[in-house]
Amino acid sequence: MQHYINGAFRDSRGGQTFEVLEPTTNVAYILAAAGGDADIDAAVTAAREAFETGPWPRMKNRERARVLNRIADAVEAQDAALATMESFDTGLPITQARGQARRAAENFRFFADLIVAGTDDAFKVPGMQMNYVNRSPVGVAGLITPWNTPFMLSSWKLAPALAAGCTVVLKPAEFTPLSASLWAGIFTEAGLPPGVFNLVNGIGEEAGDALVKHPGVDLISFTGETITGQTIFANAAPTLKGLSMELGGKSPALVFADADLEAALDSTLFGVFSLNGERCTASSRILVEATVYEDFVAAYAARAENIKVGPPSDPDTEVGALVHPEHYERVMGYVEVGKTEARLVAGGERPEGLEEGNYLAPTVFADVPPEARIFQEEIFGPVVAITPFDTEDEAVALANNVKYGLAAYIWTSDVTRAHTLADRIEAGMIWINSHNVRDLRSPFGGIKASGLGQEGGYRSLNFYSEHKAVHVTLGAVHTARFGATGYDEQDPFFAAKRDEA
Numbered sequence: 063m064q065h066y067i068n069g070a071f072r073d074s075r076g077g078q079t080f081e082v083l084e085p086t087t088n089v090a091y092i093l094a095a096a097g098g099d100a101d102i103d104a105a106v107t108a109a110r111e112a113f114e115t116g117p118w119p120r121m122k123n124r125e126r127a128r129v130l131n132r133i134a135d136a137v138e139a140q141d142a143a144l145a146t147m148e149s150f151d152t153g154l155p156i157t158q159a160r161g162q163a164r165r166a167a168e169n170f171r172f173f174a175d176l177i178v179a180g181t182d183d184a185f186k187v188p189g190m191q192m193n194y195v196n197r198s199p200v201g202v203a204g205l206i207t208p209w210n211t212p213f214m215l216s217s218w219k220l221a222p223a224l225a226a227g228c229t230v231v232l233k234p235a236e237f238t239p240l241s242a243s244l245w246a247g248i249f250t251e252a253g254l255p256p257g258v259f260n261l262v263n264g265i266g267e268e269a270g271d272a273l274v275k276h277p278g279v280d281l282i283s284f285t286g287e288t289i290t291g292q293t294i295f296a297n298a299a300p301t302l303k304g305l306s307m308e309l310g311g312k313s314p315a316l317v318f319a320d321a322d323l324e325a326a327l328d329s330t331l332f333g334v335f336s337l338n339g340e341r342c343t344a345s346s347r348i349l350v351e352a353t354v355y356e357d358f359v360a361a362y363a364a365r366a367e368n369i370k371v372g373p374p375s376d377p378d379t380e381v382g383a384l385v386h387p388e389h390y391e392r393v394m395g396y397v398e399v400g401k402t403e404a405r406l407v408a409g410g411e412r413p414e415g416l417e418e419g420n421y422l423a424p425t426v427f428a429d430v431p432p433e434a435r436i437f438q439e440e441i442f443g444p445v446v447a448i449t450p451f452d453t454e455d456e457a458v459a460l461a462n463n464v465k466y467g468l469a470a471y472i473w474t475s476d477v478t479r480a481h482t483l484a485d486r487i488e489a490g491m492i493w494i495n496s497h498n499v500r501d502l503r504s505p506f507g508g509i510k511a512s513g514l515g516q517e518g519g520y521r522s523l524n525f526y527s528e529h530k531a532v533h534v535t536l537g538a539v540h541t542a543r544f545g546a547t548g549y550d551e552q553d554p555f556f557a558a559k560r561d562e563a
């Protein structure tokens with residue numbers, strides 16, 4: 063896996079590489095170029111040059127939109143190939159990897175439409191002033207992405223950044239660099255000028271760090287762990303970069319006794335076990351009203367035991383292999399902690415017959431106290447914590463009792479309660495009687511330790527755009543005349559004006 067800089071694939075300047083492992087065996091299957099300062103500098107220089115002198119930032123929105131639509135077509139055409147690649151590299155079940163290209167393509171189509179149809183503010187104070195906004199791309203955007211659904215997640219950043227007219231340097235996650243290299247071919251085929259898109263592979267603390275600190279980068283859009291976000295926040299301060307941060311989560315699902323419990327069961331199982339539980343918006347804490355708690359836990363555990371864990375390439379597989387042995391060790395560490403903190407009702411170990419690779423049986427802990435680590439900390443694997451509550455107030459207190467605030471799910475048939483809770487729960491995104499389904503126009507992002515700024519719809523475009531406010535006086539200028547008393551008479555300019563009059 064090489065870098066892609068200024069329209070050409072390249073090795074690292076110093077020739078450094080790192081191994082990429084296949085998650086069902088943990089055998090290295092490819093070497094990727096490990097970028098360092100010199101590679102980032104080359105990529106940023108190319109992006110800067112393309113921004114300062116190239117056609118992309120200066121194109122009409124309609125022209126850029128045409129390229130974005132061609133990108134969408136090319137992405138969609140890769141759906142089957144991409145699904146195979148993504149499933150192989152990340153360990154995601156193949157059925158869940160399918161459709162990622164369609165969603166990625168949709169991101170490009172959406173932002174193509176938005177820049178063509180978009181309007182900007184103009185305000186008038188009749189007879190006195192007019193105000194309008196001139197929008198322009200910010201510059202070079204550094205895009206740093208995680209390893210869960212890597213291709214699709216990078217499209218969330220690439221599409222609005224390019225639509226706004228920025229040029230970019232993408233640094234994908236080191237666990238899963240495979241699919242990012244597809245972008246080079248797709249962009250070239252669609253007619254994106256050289257230097258607009260640059261890709262540097264590498265380790266976060268090296269390539270990612272160099273990108274964040276580079277003075278030629280204007281913006282960083284980051285998705286990843288909260289702790290990494292905090293480091294990036296500090297490292298971006300000396301060069302005052304704009305930051306958008308999509309960080310970790312520990313999202314609650316509140317299940318009330320009056321809910322459609324079958325639907326809540328399906329949704330909360332899908333919410334935490336799809337994508338191997340490696341999902342930022344996973345409903346990893348389920349809070350259940352006490353009157354239905356034992357029945358819900360029993361049904362949940364039985365269904366979890368019945369989930370098919372297996373090779374990601376098998377179309378029957380529902381939970382595949384976790385991405386990397388380091389991550390697997392971390393998740394297994396939480397499972398051991400959980401066994402000391404709560405009641406294990408399903409899973410908790412490697413499934414039988416899958417002796418190698420990063421497999422974990424869907425794991426369910428019940429009676430989890432709110433101070434438990436498995437209640438408070440993001441595990442990012444197929445592990446869920448279930449906790450009972452008696453009253454609505456208690457449910458809200460439990461839901462809000464973590465540092466994160468990414469998503470929340472409310473299951474109830476009481477409309478008033480649903481909307482009241484949607485307001486009281488501290489989360490950037492709330493779903494009522496639904497799992498995570500999102501219209502691309504709506505904001506995406508977390509509050510508290512789950513993020514900074516929001517993406518989605520015009521909010522994404524705003525992040526990659528400068529907004530210059532232009533104020534025009536209409537009619538007479540009304541200015542307090544400092545220093546005017548006794549001055550006009552002596553001033554030759556005003557004297558001449560008086561004589562003319």
Ligand code: NAD
Nearest residue numbers: 207208209234235266270271286287290308309310311342
């Ligand atoms: P991570 O923070 O370890 O890595 C994310 C990216 O940051 C990688 O490309 C990595 O190489 C890079 N990186 C690491 N250290 C860096 C540094 N010092 N400077 C610059 N870059 C650096 O996250 P991960 O393990 O890849 O992904 C899982 C995390 O991502 C979870 O916490 C999950 O909740 C979060 N996530 C959030 C969202 C969201 O939208 N809120 C979406 C997906 C994933």
